Amino acid sequence: MAKSQSSVERNVALCYVRQSVTKDENDTNSPERQKANIQAVCDAKGWIPEWYEDTGGHKSGRTVKNRPAWLALINRLKDRDVVALVANDMSRLHRKGWRVGDLMEQLNELNIALTLAAPGKGHIDTSTINGRLLVQVGALFDEYYAEDVSAKARDSIRHRRKQGKYVGRVPFGTQRDSNGLLEPSHEGAWLMPNGTFQQGQPHEKPYPDAIWRRYFDAALRAMELYAAGDMGIARIAYKLDDEGWCYRTVQNTPRVFERDDVRRIIANWREYGGLLQTTRARNRPAYKDDDLSSVVLNPDQAVMPVDLLEQVAKVRYDRTQKPRRTKTHNVKMIYPLSVLVRCAHCSAEEDVQKRTATLQGYTTSAGIRRYRHSIGMKCTSGTRSVKESDLNGEFEKVLDHLIVNPEYMDLMQRIVTKDLNLDQHTESDNLEQQKAEAIAKCRHRLERAKFLFLEGDISKDEYLRTKKRNEEEIAHWLARTVKTQEIIIELISVLGTLTNLKRVWL
Ligand SMILES: [Zn+2]
Incomplete structure (x- = not known):
């Protein structure tokens, strides 16, 4: 050239x-x-x-x-x-x-x-x-x-x-019949006497006092509360929780309601009213509903009472303020920790609640950058939001705790390399052999205990004790694998990531 x-x-x-x-x-x-x-x-x-x-x-x-x-x-x-x-x-x-x-x-x-x-x-x-x-x-x-x-x-x-294919999920609590029309779904969850929810089928009661809660009825209840016109969607979420209704995750597990769930249900009033889904509910703010008179619901295909839905639409429209400067909604601010940080108070309750609040970045009307707790979720913490700089400071502290001195990293890397070159086969072979022997021994002891018990040489209690001990030992051995080196390599990799993260963070 x-x-x-x-x-x-x-x-x-x-x-x-x-x-x-x-x-x-x-x-x-x-x-x-x-x-x-x-x-x-x-x-x-x-x-x-x-x-x-x-x-x-x-x-x-x-x-x-x-x-x-x-x-x-x-x-x-x-x-x-x-x-x-x-x-x-x-x-x-x-x-x-x-x-x-x-x-x-x-x-x-x-x-x-x-x-x-x-x-x-x-x-x-x-x-x-x-x-x-x-x-x-x-x-x-x-x-x-x-x-x-x-x-x-x-x-x-x-x-x-x-490609002209049908896209989109059906509104909460509904399903499509064979003609593609909406109908109430039979799915739901069992409300247990202790207030938790359990997946299941309507005809299989898991507990005498359990109550079947159909998802469709929960959606209907949300509409009724909203149509009454005296409650905001966050309060409706609390109310539904109090009344023992549940929402469900995309993985199909029941969980308690939160504000956004209610908002989605309300925003879908057209679909519940028998109209075809046009855009996703979240892209359809209430202020775009101006010409209410032009929306005619379809009573033949509606899954909920049409007058209820019309009332919902009316309340929704009356309540909405049109944004004055729509432009500002399109500005994308970057909040790197959004959704990654979760609420510790909520996560302590996660087993019961089946959800954990995250913190999401937002800019206050005064232009201050903050992170706030998911809205419409009950939480024992009184604090609902935090300054971005404070959260960043905490995040840096966590990073500092996690980052390892580079010298130690080198040392770890050398240990791993050495192990990989020299000892890998011997160690893994030894461990595998040891594991097989130990498990065989346990199985043998189990067989022998069973024999002695059947022969009447040992008591039932003693047999059960032996059985439990040996089964636990087998489980212990099965869980043990030659992962030591892989774990260390992963660890080094994660530490490297953290060091890089810290570098770009500051
Ligand atoms: Zn919380």
């Missing part, structure tokens, strides 16, 4: 596609979806895509050596014509936080943009603190990172809508 190196045009985007287990092409994470998303980003930016694909086979992407294309891509990063690294989402890159940290540092040094292509992810600018922080936190909480999952899910919904 005749041009000098400095005049090489930077326009090549390294595009990475990965799929660990191949699924059908409608899958949200299918290589085709990833590629389509990535291509769109490259087109928009005027980049020339250069594809790297690790797709075949069922190997896990958790280790680098199963990802040859990824290694090739890394080697290509330092070339002068490379301007960006594009992947569909964070989980396409590395699964382990500290490697993402390393990757980010490398990209920063080379001045290469990291761009995520899944719709809703947007461009993460890794040259800013917030961008780096998002990537770090995202990587650290990768598998729990709801935003990531929901962005992919939204992408999938868009895809299915384009």
